[in-house]
Amino acid sequence: MGTTEFSVREPTAKEPTATEPTATELAGLYERMLLIRRTEERLSADSAAGKLPGAVHLYIGEEAVAVGVCAHLGDRDYVTSTHRGHGHYLAKGGDLRAMMAEIWGKREGICRGMGGSMHVADLSKGILGANGIVGAGLAIATGAAFGARLDGSGHVAVCFFGDGAANQGVLMETLNVSTLWQLPVIFVCENNMFSEFTPSHEVTAGRIADRARAFAMPTHEVDGNDVVAVWQAAGQAVERGRAGGGPSFIEARTYRIQGHFEAERFVLAGGRYREDAEIAEWRARDPLERLRARLMSSGELGPDTLGALDAQALQRVDDAAAFAEAGQPADPDLALTLMFAGAGE
């Protein structure tokens, strides 16, 4: 095939098709979304109470995206995340206690208190890290996918990024190289309608998904508050990536219910960038409530089971918060010893 081997994407023999989640799978999605929701609610309260050293950017209202995608991934698949990364970390199986301790700046934290909320990472779970630099995950995921392709392992890399990040030039660059080299990377744009305090439409031209279509990349536009829709699109994208079918793009439309970060009202000083009515409208489309309603009405899970799941999630969060609070302060000398890994062989 010579030099054109990777340059044009031929449709793979079998394009993956969407399947329906089983009742067990649905319950799993619900459980994971619930855990993220309760965790973020606790962090919101702890932030307001002044217990957390740094700022937190919360994922409330967007849980269906991370959970619908990560349900298809194993520990050896990679994800890159954003400054709003707790949901991705938990959806990918990161340890809750260790994340909480990290956000509290404790020695027991997943990054030993060196990274904090914006940098939670668990390499043992393929979580390459939340990231404070908007758009940075795009190239990192593409590189990880290059590795997976070289390995021939069938593993994939998922890049979660925001609509704001979609305006970094690196998106064009990674769409290009991943298409050219047919890398198993899945670009998941979480379009939550805001870049900090700027409405997306004021800074984003055209449809974000069209940027991928320009490369003839398989593209899915989904309701990001419908976990089943996300799950179906991601299932196809992951299958495609594992089978050597190259990159995929998912644009999930969702909404950030909380502020850009907790305590934003202090810096906004009365300035407004969205209407309460809009927030209320999106609360009515709450992805967790929608899944719950679906489970109830189909009879797949009864009120008792759902109640038990609720209690269980709360209990896990309480436990993790208590663990974090009781943790030891970070070792202050780590900054001096952790910069280098030591000499190579």
Added chain:
Amino acid sequence: MARRRLIEAVNDALVEEMERDPKVVIYGEDVELSIVGDMRGLHDRFGHDRIRNTPICEATLTGMAVGLASAGYRPVLHMMFSNFIYTGMDAIANQMAKLRLMTGGQLELPITVIAGYGGGAANAAQHSDSGYPMLMNLGGINVLTPSTAADAKGLLKTAIRGRNPSFFLEPSGRGGDQGEVPDGEHLIPLGTASVRRTGDDVTLVAIGRMVRPALAAADALAEQGIGIEVIDPRTLVPFDATTLLASVAKTGRLVVVDEARECCSAASQIAALVAEHGFDSLRAPIQRVTTPNVAMPYAPNAEARIIPGEARIKAAVLAVVPGKSGAGAVRATATPRPGGA
């Protein structure tokens, strides 16, 4: 005189310069709502053509500043945290800093870039750098590090009216610091240091965010009879070597406090200047008090361990003053040092 917060003084400077020159145009990510406060009210007052929000695309924003300036405007680009200068670095290093010379002097680039820098707020490694040494190294870029409301106003106005690219670096966490600002037109020429306190025993140079702990250390040591002269360079490029060398000629001792990482820090450059041009006056080794060459950790106790503070500044001063540290002039291990590989 009027009492203003530092961030209000920046705002005043922007209002005055936008009123004065219709070619002054501000843009950047989220400048319209201005969460830092420096741009507050400008959008209502001057409208969308004079100040506007941009997409997140620093590589383009810095390149656009070059183009906008080439087209006869005076762009003021707000880059929020100084770490995001890195994502916009190519046009800064390869274009902004170089095109004047490369075009044989045809081009003038009156660009002002504003960004906050520094740690201490548990913002972690990607939001806490003090990256100005990188800018100092480029040549062709003025580097401004005001520490008071009056200096912030005077330097920013000078930068906006200037003929060259200038980075106006705001000390993070110091926006609320109040100070007296002269009434009327207040301009400070670049390259003029401010002697913030006089003394005969030690010259203490403090940059930007470090001025506050340096003054606190100097006040505390004054009670032990040590006279410390605190010099705030105000601009790192251009640099006022005259004021510094005159002070060192008097005191014979130099301590430099700089929040930037030690290796090739501004402190290193200042120490080298004095070693070259003031060696004969020196009566003790020069001390640098800097952040070690590490990424900023998140946990507040770890951050406090590595950011220079009053205690480390005092220790460095005591190390060069005979009889005060016990054994006479000794070398202070003022900056903790990481290993390497």
